[in-house]
Structures are given as C-alpha cells and as structure tokens.
Amino acid sequence: MITKTASLTTARLIEVFSAIQGEGLNVGTRQIFIRFALCDLRCHFCDSAHTWTAPSSCRVERSPGLRNFEIYSNPVSLPLLLQWIERQNLPGLHDSISITGGEPLLHAPFLVQFLPQLKSLTGLSIYLETGGHRPEQISMILPYLDSVGMDLKLPSVSGETRWQEHAQFLQLCYHASVEVFVKIIVSSDTDTAELEHSAQLVANVSPEIPVFLQPVTPLELAQESGQKPVFAPTPAQVLTWQADMKRSLKKVRVIPQTHKMLNQL
Numbered sequence: 001m002i003t004k005t006a007s008l009t010t011a012r013l014i015e016v017f018s019a020i021q022g023e024g025l026n027v028g029t030r031q032i033f034i035r036f037a038l039c040d041l042r043c044h045f046c047d048s049a050h051t052w053t054a055p056s057s058c059r060v061e062r063s064p065g066l067r068n069f070e071i072y073s074n075p076v077s078l079p080l081l082l083q084w085i086e087r088q089n090l091p092g093l094h095d096s097i098s099i100t101g102g103e104p105l106l107h108a109p110f111l112v113q114f115l116p117q118l119k120s121l122t123g124l125s126i127y128l129e130t131g132g133h134r135p136e137q138i139s140m141i142l143p144y145l146d147s148v149g150m151d152l153k154l155p156s157v158s159g160e161t162r163w164q165e166h167a168q169f170l171q172l173c174y175h176a177s178v179e180v181f182v183k184i185i186v187s188s189d190t191d192t193a194e195l196e197h198s199a200q201l202v203a204n205v206s207p208e209i210p211v212f213l214q215p216v217t218p219l220e221l222a223q224e225s226g227q228k229p230v231f232a233p234t235p236a237q238v239l240t241w242q243a244d245m246k247r248s249l250k251k252v253r254v255i256p257q258t259h260k261m262l263n264q265l
C-alpha cells in the first residue's frame with residue numbers, strides 16, 4: 001500500500017546534493033543525490049533515521065559539492081525539483097543520479113511522472129537505492145531506471161524479515177533491462193544460515209548478479225538515538241562468509257561504506 005502522502009506532482013524530500021557514491025557497484029562515481037523522505041522499515045543499523053518521517057522542509061545544495069544549502073518547504077513540486085537538478089548538473093561533472101531515501105519507492109506515483117523528465121533534462125543514468133521490499137512499486141518505475149541497488153535485509157542484523165518480497169523484487173529487476181546488484185549489511189550478529197538463504201535466493205534468479213557484503217558502520221550514538229547497538233563483524237567472519245557465498249554466486253565483494261571514510265554525507 002502506498003502511503004497517503006504519495007502524490008503525482010509533489011514529493012516530500014530530505015535533501016538534494018552532489019557527492020561521491022560510497023556503496024555498491026557505483027562506488028567512487030560522482031552522483032547527484034535526491035534523498036526522499038519516509039521509510040516503512042526500521043533497520044537496527046539505519047544511519048538515516050532522520051528520513052523515517054517527512055520534515056516540514058528540505059535542504060538543497062546551491063552549487064554542486066559546496067554544501068551551501070538552501071532551505072525549502074515540503075512538499076516540493078515536480079518543476080521546482082527539476083530546476084534544482086538542472087542547477088546541479090554542471091557539464092561532465094556527474095556520472096549518474098541517485099534516487100535514494102528513506103524508501104524512495106514510497107513515492108512511486110511521483111517517480112512515474114518525474115523520472116522520464118529527469119532523464120530527458122539531464123541525459124544522465126538513473127540509479128535507484130532501495131530496501132528491495134516493494135515489488136509492486138518497482139514494477140511501476142522499472143522502465144525509467146538504468147540501475148538498481150537493492151538491499152537484502154537479514155533478520156538477524158536488520159530486524160526486518162522480507163524474504164518473499166526480496167525474491168519477487170529481484171526477479172522483476174533481473175528480467176527488466178536494468179543493471180541490478182544486491183547489498184547485504186553484515187554485523188557481528190549475522191546468522192550464517194540467513195546468508196546461505198540469501199545466496200540461494202540470488203542464485204535462483206542468477207548466480208551472475210553481483211552481491212556486496214557491507215560490514216556495518218557502528219552507530220556512534222545508538223544509545224542516545226534509542227537504536228539497538230550494532231557491531232562490525234570480525235575480519236575472520238567476513239572472509240568465511242564471502243567464501244561460503246562464492247560456492248553459489250560468481251560475484252561476492254566486500255566493501256564498507258567508503259563515503260564515511262571520506263567524510264562524505
């Protein structure tokens with residue numbers, strides 16, 4: 001079910017800015033990030049809890065990468081958002097545009113209108129970052145996407161259980177003409193049986209789909225924010241898990257959140 005805040009011509013945003021992608025297949029590339037508000041999951045390791053509810057305002061970078069933010073009211077109209085992207089899109093600077101959140105698929109009706117216009121305005125590839133649990137909404141916008149980074153949530157690490165939705169979601173992406181990869185956050189609490197299940201789930205769609213094991217970045221202020229503390233896995237755990245998953249998958253890479261190392265947003 002789409003939340004009642006979803007709209008065809010306006011969206012609730014958190015921020016628009018230019019930065020280096022720190023995760024997954026596009027790591028190291030320069031992207032314009034459009035971060036949408038709202039998320040229907042509550043992952044224990046979430047570093048974006050400020051996106052869970054829609055704020056009354058959003059922030060928009062005036063010049064790409066300079067962090068000179070202006071504040072605007074939510075919700076934001078589609079033409080205004082396109083104007084902000086046009087301002088960010090200096091010739092040759094960006095490799096692609098990241099549609100992120102929160103859970104951007106909660107805005108699927110807006111994205112159906114927005115993405116074709118975004119593509120024709122910028123000519124840039126469009127990449128979606130998602131929790132990977134809303135197959136109905138991804139099918140609405142797949143024709144407008146170039147790549148999808150979907151999370152596969154381990155119950156032992158995230159507190160969320162979405163196996164069936166993940167399987168359906170991955171099938172849809174794989175059989176569409178988009179590049180898709182899977183990201184799995186691992187922590188010291190990771191249940192190895194869940195990793196085996198994940199490997200099978202992906203292999204059942206295709207063993208060629210790249211999987212990224214991402215050691216969790218411990219939340220510094222977990223106790224203050226009320227979130228459950230999470231701890232990074234040991235090097236030995238990560239090596240074992242990668243070896244186990246490579247029995248059924250061809251591409252299993254281990255990459256932490258590199259943007260945190262670079263002090264990026």
Ligand code: SF4
Pocket residue numbers: 039040041042043045046047048049051101102103130131
């Ligand atoms: S899906 Fe993403 S934004 Fe939502 S709770 Fe999980 S980590 Fe946070």
